[in-house]
Amino acid sequence: MDLREEKELVSQAQKAPDAFARLYDQYYPRIFGYVLRRSANLEAAQDITSETFLKALGKLWQFQWRNVSFSSWLYKIATNEVRQYFRKAEYKKSVSLEELQEQGFELLSPHDPENELIEAQEKLEQHQEFLEVQQRIVRLPARYQEVITLRFFEKKQIKEIAEILGKREGTIKSLLHRAVEKLRETD
Amino acid sequence: MKYEDFIKKLENLKTPDIELPGHRQTLKMFLLNSGRFRERTAMNWMKVLAPITAAVLLITVVGFFAVDRPGPLYLGGNEISQFASYDELQDFVGTKAEYKQFSWGFSRGDFFLAAGSAENADSTLAPAVSGHSTTNIQVAGVDEADVVKTDGAYIYLASGNKTVIVQAYPAEQARVLSEIELEGRVIGIFINGDRLVVFEEETPYYAYYDIQRDSSEKFYMPYISPKIYVKVYDVSDRATPQLTRNVSASGQYVSSRMIGDYAYVVVNEPVYEQDDEINLPKVGDNETIPATDIYYSDVADYYYMYTTIIAINTQNDAQEPTYETILLGASSNLYVSADNIYLTFPVWGGDVVEPWGIRSSERTSIHRIRIEGGEMNYVASGEIPGMVLNQFAMDEYDGYFRVATTTHGEEPLNNVYVLNMALNVTGSLPDLAKGETIYSARFAGDRCYVVTFRNIDPLFVIDLSNPTNPRLLGELKITGYSSYLHPYDENHIIGIGKETVAEQEDFAWYQGVKISLFDVSDVSNPREISKYEIGDRGTDSPVLWDHKAFLFDKERNLLVMPVLEAKINATQYPEGVPSWAYGQPVWQGAYVFDISVDNGLQLKGKITHVENITDPEQGYYYYYSPFAVERSLYIDNVLYTISQAKIKMNDLGTLEYINEVELPYSTWTPYGYSPVEPRPAEPPAGAESGAETFPK
Numbered sequence: 027m028d029l030r031e032e033k034e035l036v037s038q039a040q041k042a043p044d045a046f047a048r049l050y051d052q053y054y055p056r057i058f059g060y061v062l063r064r065s066a067n068l069e070a071a072q073d074i075t076s077e078t079f080l081k082a083l084g085k086l087w088q089f090q091w092r093n094v095s096f097s098s099w100l101y102k103i104a105t106n107e108v109r110q111y112f113r114k115a116e117y118k119k120s121v122s123l124e125e126l127q128e129q130g131f132e133l134l135s136p137h138d139p140e141n142e143l144i145e146a147q148e149k150l151e152q153h154q155e156f157l158e159v160q161q162r163i164v165r166l167p168a169r170y171q172e173v174i175t176l177r178f179f180e181k182k183q184i185k186e187i188a189e190i191l192g193k194r195e196g197t198i199k200s201l202l203h204r205a206v207e208k209l210r211e212t213d
Numbered sequence: 214m215k216y217e218d219f220i221k222k223l224e225n226l227k228t229p230d231i232e233l234p235g236h237r238q239t240l241k242m243f244l245l246n247s248g249r250f251r252e253r254t255a256m257n258w259m260k261v262l263a264p265i266t267a268a269v270l271l272i273t274v275v276g277f278f279a280v281d282r283p284g285p286l287y288l289g290g291n292e293i294s295q296f297a298s299y300d301e302l303q304d305f306v307g308t309k310a311e312y313k314q315f316s317w318g319f320s321r322g323d324f325f326l327a328a329g330s331a332e333n334a335d336s337t338l339a340p341a342v343s344g345h346s347t348t349n350i351q352v353a354g355v356d357e358a359d360v361v362k363t364d365g366a367y368i369y370l371a372s373g374n375k376t377v378i379v380q381a382y383p384a385e386q387a388r389v390l391s392e393i394e395l396e397g398r399v400i401g402i403f404i405n406g407d408r409l410v411v412f413e414e415e416t417p418y419y420a421y422y423d424i425q426r427d428s429s430e431k432f433y434m435p436y437i438s439p440k441i442y443v444k445v446y447d448v449s450d451r452a453t454p455q456l457t458r459n460v461s462a463s464g465q466y467v468s469s470r471m472i473g474d475y476a477y478v479v480v481n482e483p484v485y486e487q488d489d490e491i492n493l494p495k496v497g498d499n500e501t502i503p504a505t506d507i508y509y510s511d512v513a514d515y516y517y518m519y520t521t522i523i524a525i526n527t528q529n530d531a532q533e534p535t536y537e538t539i540l541l542g543a544s545s546n547l548y549v550s551a552d553n554i555y556l557t558f559p560v561w562g563g564d565v566v567e568p569w570g571i572r573s574s575e576r577t578s579i580h581r582i583r584i585e586g587g588e589m590n591y592v593a594s595g596e597i598p599g600m601v602l603n604q605f606a607m608d609e610y611d612g613y614f615r616v617a618t619t620t621h622g623e624e625p626l627n628n629v630y631v632l633n634m635a636l637n638v639t640g641s642l643p644d645l646a647k648g649e650t651i652y653s654a655r656f657a658g659d660r661c662y663v664v665t666f667r668n669i670d671p672l673f674v675i676d677l678s679n680p681t682n683p684r685l686l687g688e689l690k691i692t693g694y695s696s697y698l699h700p701y702d703e704n705h706i707i708g709i710g711k712e713t714v715a716e717q718e719d720f721a722w723y724q725g726v727k728i729s730l731f732d733v734s735d736v737s738n739p740r741e742i743s744k745y746e747i748g749d750r751g752t753d754s755p756v757l758w759d760h761k762a763f764l765f766d767k768e769r770n771l772l773v774m775p776v777l778e779a780k781i782n783a784t785q786y787p788e789g790v791p792s793w794a795y796g797q798p799v800w801q802g803a804y805v806f807d808i809s810v811d812n813g814l815q816l817k818g819k820i821t822h823v824e825n826i827t828d829p830e831q832g833y834y835y836y837y838s839p840f841a842v843e844r845s846l847y848i849d850n851v852l853y854t855i856s857q858a859k860i861k862m863n864d865l866g867t868l869e870y871i872n873e874v875e876l877p878y879s880t881w882t883p884y885g886y887s888p889v890e891p892r893p894a895e896p897p898a899g900a901e902s903g904a905e906t907f908p909k
Contacts, residue, residue, distance in 0.1 A: 046244070062231060072233065206216070206223070
């Protein structure tokens with residue numbers, strides 16, 4: 027999807043569900059993946075991803091199309107949600123997908139969420155090397171966690187990271203340098 | 214490990230790429246079935262969240278009585294009263310509210326502040342002030358704040374965080390006189406003689422910046438409560454406005470009205486718990502409204518909102534602002550009038566399981582607060598089935614409150630109710646247009662016009678002369694629908710909406726923008742006597758959702774509206790252009806019509822501020838372009854079209870160009886999402902993280 031097409035979609039998505047659905051399909055896997063690689067926790071990743079998209083939908087009308095891509099905007103919301111998750115003993119969510127499923131939303135879904143979760147957990151546990159690094163990353167301050175994950179796991183360019191975190195590119199570069207050093211010290 | 218090797222290790226680390234298709238699908242269905250897409254208005258969190266919490270609600274409200282006297286009121290057997298103490302409030306919220314954590318996610322687009330009318334006043338047609346136009350408002354004498362105002366000599370504009378005063382007349386000498394720059398966004402303005410009233414909002418943005426200085430130990434404030442300021446300026450010298458008054462309140466601006474000398478502003482603030490304390494609303498210099506001043510009804514809800522109405526005398530700075538605060542459940546809609554403020558909010562309860570999810574039964578409760586200058590008294594409350602579309606679906610006339618609603622049952626149904634001042638239903642016309650939903654409504658004296666739509670547009674004409682027996686007089690079925698209805702005169706009504714092409718029995722594709730003139734003089738047989746279609750599918754006009762963008766003057770046969778015109782390139786569809794094809798925007802500006810019963814709608818001309826639509830600054834963003842015409846007005850014989858970037862003046866008769874004024878438009882945005890002029894994202898030099906700037 028090129029930027030122009032995306033811009034059209036975002037503008038339509040404020041009113042049209044089909045346009046929003048296309049954006050959702052495009053970005054759900056990336057946001058869920060990002061949040062999972064930040065948290066290494068499937069339950070948390072579900073909750074945080076839900077909150078991210080709910081907030082995005084609610085704030086779509088405020089989304090000012092300038093040069094920040096919709097993608098960076100979503101990552102920004104997700105990043106903020108992850109921070110909140112790490113900072114609270116109990117992550118306060120405004121909607122629980124479990125509740126939704128209990129109340130009938132699952133009727134539509136051919137999926138078996140419980141089995142999926144078990145299988146996903148098994149898959150996650152196969153990534154021992156990643157989990158070991160992730161455990162060390164989460165002990166770093168949030169700003170370091172963010173730049174490292176965005177750069178090395180999400181493969182974001184410095185410019186994109188700067189957009190997502192709302193900092194200058196130079197700041198990101200130095201943050202990244204320092205973050206890697208800090209992480210290396212724990213190696 | 215060496216630095217370079219460590220980088221390589223990180224780059225090559227195999228990371229989990231796991232999906233949960235069930236979660237993905239469930240969340241998608243939830244988002245798509247949210248109120249966001251079922252309503253024309255913007256996202257309403259409370260509606261979105263209601264289905265999942267409706268089960269906890271205890272609301273089964275049946276009846277209500279109230280009279281205009283002080284004393285306890287009753288809503289469905291639940292007493293409405295004031296809290297005896299803060300502890301009582303805290304206890305009440307603690308036991309009753311399901312969620313105490315609040316997300317700022319709703320939009321003021323969901324609040325309808327409809328102005329009622331003084332008794333016997335003509336509640337539909339604001340008289341045209343000879344010489345210049347005024348904001349297109351619902352009710353004569355009840356002004357509505359807007360981003361553009363004129364007094365016939367000057368034009369006052371809100372743009373981003375600025376308010377600009379322009380000497381507008383004579384057009385040849387038009388120029389910017391002054392600018393007021395504020396910290397927050399200017400939501401709207403009023404002009405009242407030499408007093409300019411500015412509503413400024415301090416935006417509830419995420420606390421991104423506070424937390425960037427890091428330290429995971431710091432308590433994270435998830436949201437900053439927004440604050441609004443009502444600023445009154447003495448503009449007797451338009452070149453140097455003087456701030457004479459600044460009234461602040463915690464919460465989010467919902468809407469405002471100005472009646473006589475008084476500006477009324479309605480502010481909402483969620484009730485939340487922080488450090489085991491329940492917040493209280495604040496007015497003025499951090500003056501907390503005591504719990505004992507707050508009204509409430511004994512109903513458990515998803516969560517609670519404080520709705521505070523503040524009355525400010527714009528002419529007398531010495532008079533203290535007055536306020537009235539009510540603690541209500543989720544999603545209160547508000548409705549103010551010359552004599553009364555009406556507060557409407559959906560009542561949740563009685564879940565219905567639909568194939569797409571849970572739907573709660575729809576009822577709307579209405580509360581009336583009598584106003585007289587700075588005096589405000591909560592006097593009556595009542596309830597009706599269905600949801601209210603917008604302010605034009607409500608009206609007060611001759612001692613009765615009338616309202617049109619839609620219920621979305623197995624099949625949608627539409628209803629018109631008449632209530633007395635105690636807010637008891639005196640008459641109703643239920644079950645109108647089965648399977649369709651209301652797209653627009655307008656009350657005019659004893660009549661009500663309602664447009665419903667599914668695949669064609671019935672325009673219903675309803676007689677309300679007998680408040681105990683509303684009657685359907687006639688209906689007209691044509692293609693297309695109207696999103697805004699404006700009375701032309703007693704027997705004619707203008708409809709602004711979209712043309713449609715029916716695809717199936719229950720579905721139609723909307724096409725371009727359509728303006729219609731209906732003749733309802735034979736009420737049993739309404740007719741469309743003229744129509745004008747603009748552009749292909751994709752064409753849009755702000756009038757479809759914001760009546761203030763509409764300029765109409767019957768005496769001058771004038772109708773002006775901003776339009777974004779889209780065209781389909783037919784060569785892309787060699788097989789013929791399908792009904793669903795979407796056009797590309799090709800033009801933005803004001804369409805100027807000559808309108809009369811005899812000649813119908815005649816296009817007089819078009820005025821644009823976009824000289825080159827391929828210029829990124831001017832045309833590329835279409836809606837967001839600062840060159841997009843948003844409002845129009847006239848002074849004497851000059852038509853003024855207004856975008857963020859300029860005011861253009863053309864002769865009202867010939868549309869010949871006269872002059873233009875460049876505006877100091879603001880690219881300011883309260884959100885950190887725009888790199889154009891973001892809030893400072895970096896800590897100031899010397900701050901803790903300043904040390905992170907490494908030499909290259």
